[in-house]
Amino acid sequence: MFFELHNEKKIGYKKLSLADLGISSTSHQTHIGLAESVLMFLSDRDTVSEDSIFIYEDKFEYIDAYFDRIQNPDGTFRSPKIRIGERGCISIVSAIRGIAKSFDSSVQWYLLWFGLKNCKIVFFLFNDSSSDYLEFTKLGLKLNVHGTKSIDGNDRIYSALMAYIEEKINxxxxxxxxxxxxxxxxNNIMPNKKFRAYDIEKANETNKKIGREGEEFVNSYFEKLYKSGQLISYTWYNQERESGFPYDFSIQDNNNNVIYLDVKTTGYDFTQKMIFSSQEIDYIATTRNQYCIYRVYKSNNEKYSIRICDDCKSLSVNxxxxxxxxxxxxxxxQVGFRGSKLAIDPTIGALNFKNEVLI
Structure with a gap:
């Protein structure tokens, strides 16, 4: 799981009232109240402009939360809430109300909210005819009660509820x-409203992990070819440590050709863009040796697969x-160019990847 629930281990939920939904004929309420005990890790007033994750009908959006609390005379704070925000802005409250107004008033609406380890808030909207409603009910969440409610890590249904929510988010x-x-x-990102330092650090760790797994996968493939007599030899240059070379392996085939290759691994499907350094492109364009790209990716069964491009020179030259x-x-x-990164779509015509290798 990449997105994980905050260590606070609390989930708030409520059945939204007509006033919350902005469809009450007697109320002009401009906010939705939240549970006192949830999101305690947030500051009291400085999160007004922070965007949050909004999930509805399997759609994932970043929307401003406009979260704050009321300050008591003694300096303490109470009544956490999300506000509709300034005129014309898009907020969690305005998004919820816009959705609810497109349905019949008899539809019952519910909201879950919680924090993630990156300190973002997630708001999860659903109604009484949704599969989410049925699932939450099966898990034991008592939804048809008035007022804000919360559960924490000590509740018997917390683990199952957390697993369902995390899977939904991811x-x-x-x-x-x-x-x-x-x-x-x-290397083109700094912490910002969308991606926090936690997200960036975790993504970097994940990239390093899957990069290593991809090279290990290719190494196992070459080991099979070597043992079956289909290769004379092969060398894995990053086996002990990162070599810094513009290639990860070289192989000597049965025609005594020496071929260099780079392993480009993604945790997603084949079409995810591949990242090259300008130094790698320069090497491919100028080397006399054949140079291949081994694209390692996750197929539908979540296992790694390989497709090979054995002619990437013309694109690199261009x-x-x-x-x-x-x-x-x-x-x-009088400015020195010290290299750059390029994102290349593996499906472009200049790269002729062969069919998936059966291993």
Missing amino acids: SNGIDVLKELEIITQT INQYTRVYSDELEGL
Whole structure:
């Protein structure tokens, strides 16, 4: 799991009233009240502009929460809530009300909320005709009660409820995770509203882990080829430590050809963009040896698979022409070009990946 519930181990929930939904004829309520004991890790007033994760019908969005609390005369705080926000803005409250107004008023609406380890808030909206409602009811959550409620890590249903919620978040947030994998590999991200330092650190750890797993997977593949007499030899340059070479392996085939190759691994499907350094592109474009890309990816059964591109030179030559012009122009300004990262779609026509290798 990438998105995990906060160590606070508390989940708030409530049946939304007509006033919460903004459809009461007698109320002009501009907020939705939350449980006192949940989200205690948040500051009292400085989270107004922080975006939160909003989940509804398997859709995953980042929306501003406008969270705050009321200050008591003695300096303490009470009544945590999310507000509708400024006129014309999109907030969690306005999103909920916009959805509810498109349904008949007899539909019952429910909201769950909790924190993640990256200190973001998640708001989970569903109604009484949804599969989520049925699942939460089966798990033992008492939804049709008035007022805000909460459960914590000591509750008997907490573990099962947490597992269901975390799976829901991670499956719905797959596009966000794919984006995070790419931008962390390009070193092109700083902590921001969308991605916290925790997310970036965890993504970097995950990238390193799957990169190693991908190379181990290819190493096992070459070991089988070697033992069956289909390779004379092979070398894994990163076996002991990261070599820094613009390739991960070299192989000597039965025709005595020496082929260099790079393993590009993703935790997602084949179409996820591959990240190359400009130094790698320069090496591929200028080397006399054959150079291959071994694309390692997760197939539908969550196991690694390989597809091989054995001709990436023409694309590299074309890219290298642009990076060299850029480098030369910077040199004219007495500025040194020290390399960059490039995200390349493996499905483009210039890369002819063969069918999946059966291992």
